[in-house]
Amino acid sequence: MPKISDARRDARRAQIVEAAMRVFATKGYQHTSMAEIIAEAGLSTGAVYGYFESKRDLFSAVARRTLGRRNADLEAAAAAGRPPAPGEVLGIVVNGLVSEGIDLRLLLQLWGEATVNPDMREVLNAGVKVLREAFSAALRRWFEAHPDQAPDGIDVTVERLVxxxxxxxxxxxVQSAMIDDFDPPAYLESARRTLPH
Structure with a gap:
C-alpha cells in the first residue's frame, strides 16, 4: 500500500478537525458522537480513528487550531506596524473567533463541562495556557513600546493584566451567547477605553 504524503496527511487531519468543529457547533460537545463526526468528515471509521483516538482528542485539536489562529492574528497585527494596545488585542481575538464562525455557545459548554469533568478540565487548561501565552506576548510588545504605562515594570504589569x-x-x-440585545462593538469599544491605551 503506498504511503501518503505529509501534505495529504495534514489535509486529511484538517478535514476531520473542520468536520468536528461543524458538528460540535451544531450539537454541542456532550450531544455529539464520533459517528456523527465521521459521517460529517465523509471518511471511514478507521481513517478518523487513525488520527484521533476519541472525541476528547478531537475537541482538543479543535481548540488548539482555533487558538493557534488567534495567536497568528496577534503576531500579524504586531508585524503590520505598531503593536496593538490591550483593548485592541482583545478585539483581535474575539473578532477572530466570531469571523471564523466559532459558535460561542460551544465555549460555554466546554467551560461548564470542565467544572465537573476532569478530562475536559485538562483540555480547557491546555487551551487557556496557549491563549495566556498569546495574550502575554501581545501585551508585552505593547508595553515595551509604552514603558510609561507599566510603572511597576513590564513583567509585573503583563502578569497582572493578562x-x-x-x-x-x-x-x-458569555454575553454574546446568552443575551439577546448584546452589543459586541459597544462592549469592545468600552473595553478598549477601559484598558491601557
Missing amino acids: PVVMGIGQGFI
Missing part, C-alpha cells in the same frame, strides 16, 4: 483581559474576553463570550 487574567483581566482574558476575563473581559470571557464576558464578551
